[in-house]
Amino acid sequence: xxxxxxxxxxxxxxxxxxxxxxxxxxxxxxxxxxxxxxxxxxxxxxxxxxxxxxxxxxxxxxxxxxxxxxxxxxxxxxxxxxxxxxxxxxxxxxxxxxxxxxxxxxxxxxxxxxxxxxxxxxxxxxxxxxxxxxxxxxxxxxxxxxxxxxxxxxxxxxxxxxxxxxxxxxxxxx
Amino acid sequence: xxxxxxxxxxxxxxxxxxxxxxxxxxxxxxxxxxxxxxxxxxxxxxxxxxxxxxxxxxxxxxxxxxxxxxxxxxxxxxxxxxxxxxxxxxxxxxxxxxxxxx
Numbered sequence: 001x002x003x004x005x006x007x008x009x010x011x012x013x014x015x016x017x018x019x020x021x022x023x024x025x026x027x028x029x030x031x032x033x034x035x036x037x038x039x040x041x042x043x044x045x046x047x048x049x050x051x052x053x054x055x056x057x058x059x060x061x062x063x064x065x066x067x068x069x070x071x072x073x074x075x076x077x078x079x080x081x082x083x084x085x086x087x088x089x090x091x092x093x094x095x096x097x098x099x100x101x102x103x104x105x106x107x108x109x110x111x112x113x114x115x116x117x118x119x120x121x122x123x124x125x126x127x128x129x130x131x132x133x134x135x136x137x138x139x140x141x142x143x144x145x146x147x148x149x150x151x152x153x154x155x156x157x158x159x160x161x162x163x164x165x166x167x168x169x170x171x172x173x174x
Numbered sequence: 175x176x177x178x179x180x181x182x183x184x185x186x187x188x189x190x191x192x193x194x195x196x197x198x199x200x201x202x203x204x205x206x207x208x209x210x211x212x213x214x215x216x217x218x219x220x221x222x223x224x225x226x227x228x229x230x231x232x233x234x235x236x237x238x239x240x241x242x243x244x245x246x247x248x249x250x251x252x253x254x255x256x257x258x259x260x261x262x263x264x265x266x267x268x269x270x271x272x273x274x275x276x
Contacts (some may be wrong), residue, residue, distance in 0.1 A: 133260065
């Protein structure tokens with residue numbers, strides 16, 4: 001009996017948390033729409049906000065809360081690597097054997113948190129020579145432009161930075 | 175040289191750099207051998223090109239409000255480029271695997 005009551009209160013707590021998160025998403029989408037449209041076009045804005053909020057409710061994206069104190073170092077690291085990533089592809093597009101060393105590789109996650117894993121799989125697409133394709137249980141399938149490069153330490157560094165930023169447990173060095 | 179001219183030179187240089195990255199991205203799209211390598215070209219160079227272009231435009235605007243507005247658009251475009259690149263790679267991979275299975 002007590003166990004059933006406990007389960008019920010846990011369920012209602014979870015439901016309450018879900019509602020709070022949906023309201024937060026709705027607020028974020030409303031702020032974005034207001035900023036982008038200068039507070040106009042609500043006849044398009046409201047359906048778009050409702051659709052985006054509904055999708056967030058169905059898909060339940062992991063939390064994007066981050067630690068503000070780690071944001072500057074993350075931005076500095078990410079912008080510098082993004083710059084290198086763009087320059088690397090630009091240089092390769094002029095080379096004769098531009099993509100002859102491309103390969104598929106697996107990266108074993110060291111961080112167990114889902115939000116870090118999802119962030120990593122998306123953001124490595126902007127780093128030099130790597131493109132995340134799919135999360136396969138505890139591994140990330142990556143397409144690399146040049147398998148001879150040290151792609152593993154590149155991905156591991158981003159994973160460490162993301163873990164710090166999102167406040168998730170960091171794994172050991174890979 | 176007046177400060178206005180310096181701002182013009184800086185903003186136009188940044189915008190020209192952005193256009194150059196877009197052009198190299200288009201070149202990569204033509205020259206890279208397969209779909210996945212082309213995705214590298216599109217996601218990385220285009221995002222960087224947009225970054226330079228956005229920075230140049232923000233400086234040229236001379237308004238903090240417009241600069242913040244451009245920065246917000248850039249953040250959204252960068253996030254969607256990162257996510258779209260991954261989704262396209264996953265979709266193509268699954269398509270190829272289902273073809274191999276059948």
